[in-house]
Amino acid sequence: MADYKNIIYEKPADRVLRITLNRPERMNAMSPELLNELDTAMDEFEQDPQLSVMIIRGAGRTFCTGYDLGVDQKRGVGSRITRDRIAMQGLVTRWMRLWGLPKPTIAQVHGHCIAGGTELAGHCDLVFASEDASFGNQPGRTMGILPTMSMWPTLMGPRRTKELFFTGDPFSAREALEWGLINRVYPRDRLEEETLDYARRVAMVSVELLTLHKAAVNRFLEITGIRAAEQSAADLDVVAHETDTVRNWMRMIKEKGLKAALEARDGPFRK
Numbered sequence: 001m002a003d004y005k006n007i008i009y010e011k012p013a014d015r016v017l018r019i020t021l022n023r024p025e026r027m028n029a030m031s032p033e034l035l036n037e038l039d040t041a042m043d044e045f046e047q048d049p050q051l052s053v054m055i056i057r058g059a060g061r062t063f064c065t066g067y068d069l070g071v072d073q074k075r076g077v078g079s080r081i082t083r084d085r086i087a088m089q090g091l092v093t094r095w096m097r098l099w100g101l102p103k104p105t106i107a108q109v110h111g112h113c114i115a116g117g118t119e120l121a122g123h124c125d126l127v128f129a130s131e132d133a134s135f136g137n138q139p140g141r142t143m144g145i146l147p148t149m150s151m152w153p154t155l156m157g158p159r160r161t162k163e164l165f166f167t168g169d170p171f172s173a174r175e176a177l178e179w180g181l182i183n184r185v186y187p188r189d190r191l192e193e194e195t196l197d198y199a200r201r202v203a204m205v206s207v208e209l210l211t212l213h214k215a216a217v218n219r220f221l222e223i224t225g226i227r228a229a230e231q232s233a234a235d236l237d238v239v240a241h242e243t244d245t246v247r248n249w250m251r252m253i254k255e256k257g258l259k260a261a262l263e264a265r266d267g268p269f270r271k
Contacts, residue, residue, distance in 0.1 A: 001044065002037070002040045002041075002044065004037050004040075004041070005033070005037070006021075006022055006023055006031065006033050006034035006037050007019055007020060007021055007022050007034060007037045007038060007041060008020035008022050008059070009041055009044070011048075011050075011051065014200055014203060015050060015051055015052040015053065015200075015203040016051075016052070016053045016054075016055060016196065016199045016200060016203055017045050017048075017051045017053070017054040017055070018054075018055050018057065019038070019041050019045075019054060019055065019056045019057070020056075020057050020058065020059050021034065021056070021057070021058045021059060021063075021064055022059045023059070023068075024058075024059045024060025024061070025060075026065075026068060026070075027060070027061070027062045027064075027065040027111075027112065028058040028059065028060065028062060028063065028064045028065065028117075029064070029065050029066060029067065029068035029069070029070075030064065030066065030067050030068060030116055030117075030120070031068040034068075035094065038094075039094065039097070042097060042098060042101060045101065045103065046101055046102060046103065049207075051103070052103060052104070052202065052203040052205075052207050052210060053103065053104045053105070053106065053199045053202045053203050053210075054101070054103065054104070054105045054106070055105075055106045055107075055108050055195060055196070055199055056105065056106070056107050056108065056120065056121075056124060057107075057108040057109075057110075057192075057195075058109075058110070058111070061110075061111050062110065062111030062112040062113075063107075063108075063109040063110055063111055063112065063113045063117055063121070063133070064112070064113060064114070064116070064117030064120055064121075065112050065114045065115070065117060066114045066115030066116035066117050066139065067115070067116040069253065069258055070258065081238060081242070084238045084241055085234075085235065085238045088147045088234040088235070088237050088238055089231065089234050089235075091116075091119070091147045091148065091234065092147055092148055092227075092230045092231055092233075092234045095119050095120070095122075095123040095148050095230075096123070096148075096227060096230065098120070098123040098124065099123040099124075099151075099218070100218065102211040102214065102215070103207060103210060103211060103214070104125050104126070104199075104202055104210055104214060105124040105125050105126075106124055106125065106126045106127070106128060106195060106198070106199055107120065107121035107124040107126070107127045107128070108128055108129075108191060108192065108195045109121055109127055109128070109129040109130070109133045109173075109182070110129070110130040110132065110133055110188060110191055111130075111132065111133060111134075112133075112134055113129075113133060113134070113135045114135070114136055114137070114138060114139075114170075115136075115137050115138065115139045115140075115146065116146075118135055118136075118137065118146070118150040118152075119146060119147070119148050119150045121150075121182075122148070122150035122151040122152070122155070122181075123148070123150075123151060125214065126183045126198075127176075127181070127182035127183055128182070128183060128184045128185075128186065128191065128194065128195045128198070129173040129176065129177075129182050129184070129185050129186075129191070130173065130185070130186060130187065130188040130191040131173055131174070131185055131186070131187055131188060132173070132188050133172075133173040133176075133185075134170045134171065134172055134173070135170065135171055135172075135173075135176050135181065136164070136168060136169060136170035136171060137150070137164065137165060137168055138168040138170065138265070138266055138269075139168070140165055140168045141167075141168040141265050141266070141269070142245060142246060142249040142261075142265045143240075143241075143246055143249065143250075144237045144240030144241050144246055145165070145233060145236055145237045145240055146165075146233065146237070147230070147233055147234040147237045148230040148233060148234070149161070149229070149230065149233045151226075152164070152165075152181070153229070154221065154224075154226060155179075155180050155181050156179045156180055156181055157180075160179055167269065168269070169269065173185045249261060249264075249265065252264065
């Protein structure tokens with residue numbers, strides 16, 4: 001097993017793998033190192049015949065607040081646009097990798113699930129959330145669009161997705177359940193128990209059949225062009241990054257700090 005530092009990889013005897021995002025001091029914001037470890041964990045999960053189901057959760061008081069803006073997420077050679085496009089298409093590849101894992105995956109969400117966090121949860125097969133969970137894409141106000149759209153148009157439909165994208169307003173777990181984004185909502189103190197109980201029930205079915213059930217549903221969405229839609233969204237995100245709005249906001253982060261930039265972005269939207 002790999003030497004993980006940014007996630008916790010727990011492999012008990014019940015065929016259910018628990019992956020915990022373990023950067024609670026950063027509200028589990030996803031750094032390049034964490035994302036690389038998640039890639040490795042997906043490989044180990046897929047290849048391990050003793051594992052049938054994977055649960056992804058967050059340490060501390062929240063699930064995931066997206067990508068870590070305090071570190072450089074874009075690396076490589078070529079022009080700025082070329083580097084950006086490679087990075088955004090890389091995000092699509094990663095999250096479609098999660099979505100395409102042959103075995104079932106469950107996101108166990110509590111607290112905030114924002115922006116890139118919704119990409120992570122959205123590409124799991126199922127999402128169980130606590131009553132205090134909240135979802136949203138507040139970065140869409142100043143940073144661009146979600147490179148993968150987090151499966152929102154597929155799961156909630158285009159009208160609801162546009163409504164949420166246009167303002168970046170957060171929404172509750174109950175609303176997410178009503179709109180088809182998540183599967184179940186539980187009190188915070190029962191979320192882990194209920195998620196694990198369901199995962200163990202799934203693990204009672206043979207992996208061979210689980211993979212076929214999943215493949216049948218995923219292939220239906222493949223036929224509708226879901227991969228091409230996400231790749232297109234990632235390219236449009238690159239375009240967004242070249243707008244004055246996004247470039248000015250990124251400049252504000254450098255000049256005034258992230259806290260001030262977030263206040264300038266989100267303050268006017270508070271009621």
